[in-house]
Amino acid sequence: MVRNISSRRLNARNAGGEEYEKKRNAIRVAAAAVFREKGYEAASGDDIAKRAGMDRASTYYYYNGKKEIFRDMVGDAVKDNVLMAESIEASDDFPAGKLRRLIEGLFSSYARHYPYLFVYVQEDMTRLMNDKTEWSESMVSLNKRFDDAVIKIVQDGLDDGSFRTKANARLLAIGIISMCNWSHRWFDPSQRLDGDKIAAGFSDMVIDGLAITAK
Amino acid sequence: MVRNISSRRLNARNAGGEEYEKKRNAIRVAAAAVFREKGYEAASGDDIAKRAGMDRASTYYYYNGKKEIFRDMVGDAVKDNVLMAESIEASDDFPAGKLRRLIEGLFSSYARHYPYLFVYVQEDMTRLMNDKTEWSESMVSLNKRFDDAVIKIVQDGLDDGSFRTKANARLLAIGIISMCNWSHRWFDPSQRLDGDKIAAGFSDMVIDGLAITAK
Numbered sequence: 027m028v029r030n031i032s033s034r035r036l037n038a039r040n041a042g043g044e045e046y047e048k049k050r051n052a053i054r055v056a057a058a059a060v061f062r063e064k065g066y067e068a069a070s071g072d073d074i075a076k077r078a079g080m081d082r083a084s085t086y087y088y089y090n091g092k093k094e095i096f097r098d099m100v101g102d103a104v105k106d107n108v109l110m111a112e113s114i115e116a117s118d119d120f121p122a123g124k125l126r127r128l129i130e131g132l133f134s135s136y137a138r139h140y141p142y143l144f145v146y147v148q149e150d151m152t153r154l155m156n157d158k159t160e161w162s163e164s165m166v167s168l169n170k171r172f173d174d175a176v177i178k179i180v181q182d183g184l185d186d187g188s189f190r191t192k193a194n195a196r197l198l199a200i201g202i203i204s205m206c207n208w209s210h211r212w213f214d215p216s217q218r219l220d221g222d223k224i225a226a227g228f229s230d231m232v233i234d235g236l237a238i239t240a241k
Numbered sequence: 242m243v244r245n246i247s248s249r250r251l252n253a254r255n256a257g258g259e260e261y262e263k264k265r266n267a268i269r270v271a272a273a274a275v276f277r278e279k280g281y282e283a284a285s286g287d288d289i290a291k292r293a294g295m296d297r298a299s300t301y302y303y304y305n306g307k308k309e310i311f312r313d314m315v316g317d318a319v320k321d322n323v324l325m326a327e328s329i330e331a332s333d334d335f336p337a338g339k340l341r342r343l344i345e346g347l348f349s350s351y352a353r354h355y356p357y358l359f360v361y362v363q364e365d366m367t368r369l370m371n372d373k374t375e376w377s378e379s380m381v382s383l384n385k386r387f388d389d390a391v392i393k394i395v396q397d398g399l400d401d402g403s404f405r406t407k408a409n410a411r412l413l414a415i416g417i418i419s420m421c422n423w424s425h426r427w428f429d430p431s432q433r434l435d436g437d438k439i440a441a442g443f444s445d446m447v448i449d450g451l452a453i454t455a456k
Contacts, residue, residue, distance in 0.1 A: 065365070068282035122452045148365065150280070150426065180451070189451040193442025197434070198451065200427065201420045201443050208419030211365065219412070227408025228416050235450025236395070236404040236413065237337045 031086045038087065050088045050098075053078050054142075057095045061145045066096060097161055100146035103139040107132065108168045111175035121183030125202070126229040128176065132206045133221030136213060144210035176203060202232055246301045253302065265303045265313075268293050269357075272310045276360045281311060312376055315361035318354040322347065323383045326390035336398030340417070341444040343391065347421045348436030351428060359425035391418060417447055 038046050056078035060069045071092055075082040089095045110131045114124050136143050151165060176199040183189030191198065205228055215221060253261050271293035275284045286307055290297040304310045325346045329339050351358050366380060391414040398404030406413065420443055430436060 065280055065282050067280050125451075150363065183451060188453060190453045191442070191445045191449065191451055193438070193445065197439060197442045198446055200424075201446055204423030205416050205420045208423045209415075212415065223408070224412060227406070227412045230406045230408065231413055231416055231447050231450075233450055233452045234406070235446075235448055235452075236340075236398060236406055237448045238403060238405045 032090065035087055035090065046088070053080075053085060053088050054095060054099050057092065058099060058141050058145050061096065062141055062148070066092070066145070066149045096145070099142040101161075103135065103143045104146060104165065104168050106139075107135050107143075108172045108175070110135065111172050115175040115178050121179055121186065121188055122233050124179045125183070125233060126225075128179065129202070129206060129229045129232075130222065130225040133209070133213070133225040136206075136209065137215035137221045140215050144213075147207050147210040173199065173203065202228075205232070247305065250302055250305065261303070268295075268300060268303050269310060269314050272307065273314060273356050273360050276311065277356055277363070281307070281360070281364045311360070314357040316376075318350065318358045319361060319380065319383050321354075322350050322358075323387045323390070325350065326387050330390040330393050336394055336401065336403055337448050339394045340398070340448060341440075343394065344417070344421060344444045344447075345437065345440040348424070348428070348440040351421075351424065352430035352436045355430050359428075362422050362425040388414065388418065420447070 053074065057069070057074045060073045060077050064073065069092055071085065072082055074092060074095070075085045078085065089098070111128060114127050114131065117124065119127070151162075151169065177195050180189065180198045180202075181195035184191075184195055209224070213219075213221070213224065268289065272284070272289045275288045275292050279288065284307055286300065287297055289307060289310070290300045293300065304313070326343060329342050329346065332339065334342070366384065392410050395404065395413045395417075396410035399406075399410055424439070428434075428436070428439065
């Protein structure tokens with residue numbers, strides 16, 4: 027029976043029918059809502075099926091459980107962000123301009139992938155990483171590449187003298203990433219405050235500072 | 242039986258014996274470790290008992306389940322932070338000085354209450370607030386008082402002209418609080434980087450900015 031449903035799922039996926047993809051999408055949307063509300067660990071397959079208006083057994087025709095749904099929803103979004111950060115880092119711009127584009131790019135990505143990226147950010151990946159699969163290792167490596175790109179941008183600014191502060195690039199990068207990541211608790215792209223305004227406010231604060239005293 | 246254990250617990254608590262308090266503390270420490278690893282929702286009473294080296298039934302003599310442990314560990318720490326933020330806000334200092342003391346105070350509080358405050362920060366309180374108890378409402382109100390104190394500090398700086406930036410005080414305050422809160426993912430007071438250094442690095446970045454261009 028289990029083998030039977032897996033091979034039916036595999037066949038349906040390979041066939042790639044429009045209706046099948048629509049249902050998969052509906053399950054992802056339902057699962058994202060449940061993950062946001064209860065957290066990944068506490069969410070059950072029943073919760074997800076109920077939210078999607080399906081019975082639990084039918085969901086197996088589309089996904090082999092919540093882990094597969096989670097991976098499917100966040101994988102591409104995370105990869106997009108890493109490629110964005112790396113291409114900004116490698117671009118021909120001043121460090122301050124890169125930092126600003128990075129922060130804008132992150133909020134635009136949060137909005138575009140809403141709420142999938144927030145589901146990912148809200149979960150402590152060290153908790154989900156106990157399984158040491160190929161997937162979890164690729165996520166750890168993507169996270170590291172993202173962090174490294176931000177650290178490199180800040181380090182370049184310190185090296186070329188356009189940034190001047192006492193802390194090291196890693197701590198500053200953590201602060202900037204933190205400021206953006208925590209928005210999973212309050213940012214909602216359907217609300218009044220759009221991502222561009224948030225990104226501009228945060229960029230101005232970390233790049234130019236709040237205080238008007240001359241440096 | 243249940244009534245019996247509750248009244249025995251109540252009596253032991255009122256008696257306030259040293260051994261009894263030691264055991265309660267050991268359970269809190271064990272629970273904090275389990276909450277950090279698995280998250281509050283997924284943590285079970287069995288996990289906590291096992292970590293504390295006790296059997297599940299005995300833990301009821303000290304705590305009536307994980308909710309009570311959670312509340313006990315975070316309540317005082319959260320209240321401390323609110324009083325700190327409000328007293329800094331009300332003090333006689335420039336806004337930039339207040340902001341710096343607030344960020345320092347937060348990291349020192351994280352270290353002092355480690356890992357209890359991080360357990361609290363890591364949990365999305367909107368998730369834990371479904372029960373609408375007196376406790377949950379007091380936590381919502383404490384969170385709001387904390388946010389309000391930070392917003393007021395930033396607003397004062399914008400009003401007296403010592404801060405100059407386009408974003409409003411609420412967004413800036415959220416950015417600063419986010420930068421500190423996200424440290425629950427990486428800050429460990431037993432490690433090399435101490436709270437004072439982190440706070441100084443973050444304060445310099447948001448108050449003075451990274452860029453050296455004159456404003």
